Amino acid sequence: MKISEASRVSGVSARSLRHYEDEGLIVPGRFSNGFRDYCQSTIDRVLIIRSLLESGLPVRLIREVLPSLTDGSDAGTGMVCAEFLHEVQGHRDRLAARIAVLSDQQAALDAYLREAHRTDL
Incomplete structure (x- = not known):
């Protein structure tokens, strides 16, 4: 097509x-x-x-694992999957750290806005 x-x-x-x-x-x-x-x-x-x-996976990681996900063979799948899962876990951990930083920033902005509204009254 x-x-x-x-x-x-x-x-x-x-x-x-x-x-x-x-x-x-x-x-x-x-x-x-x-x-x-x-x-x-x-x-x-x-x-x-x-x-x-x-x-949210990067193209680099997808490129590495894609052949084992789409070729239909089981040869080397365990090793590729273990490495892939390790990479995915690392990516997830970095994402969780970024979320924590953003949540802290959001909480700081919320506190600022609450304080600003209090002083306006």
């Missing part, structure tokens, strides 16, 4: 599909005229990529 149909079917913009290709996450086929040709397995891969990106 052409990029417009692949975009519609996957719910991912044509621009994102091109970006995934540029990042080496997908490799669509080509028609004789040079247009991209997306098969169902590529669309399935796009849906996995989209889900991982929406989870």
Whole structure:
């Protein structure tokens, strides 16, 4: 299918599909005229990529683990999964630390606003 149909079917913009290709996450086929040709397995891969990106994982990490998630083989899966899970845990921990800092900042702003409203009365 052409990029417009692949975009519609996957719910991912044509621009994102091109970006995934540029990042080496997908490799669509080509028609004789040079247009991209997306098969169902590529669309399935796009849906996995989209889900991982929406989870906040960086493209670098997705690129590393994607072959083991989409090739259907179990060879080396345990090692890849252990390393991947370790990376995901690290990413999650960094995210939790950022959330804690933002929560502290939000609490400080809330306190400031409460105090400001008190002095206005």
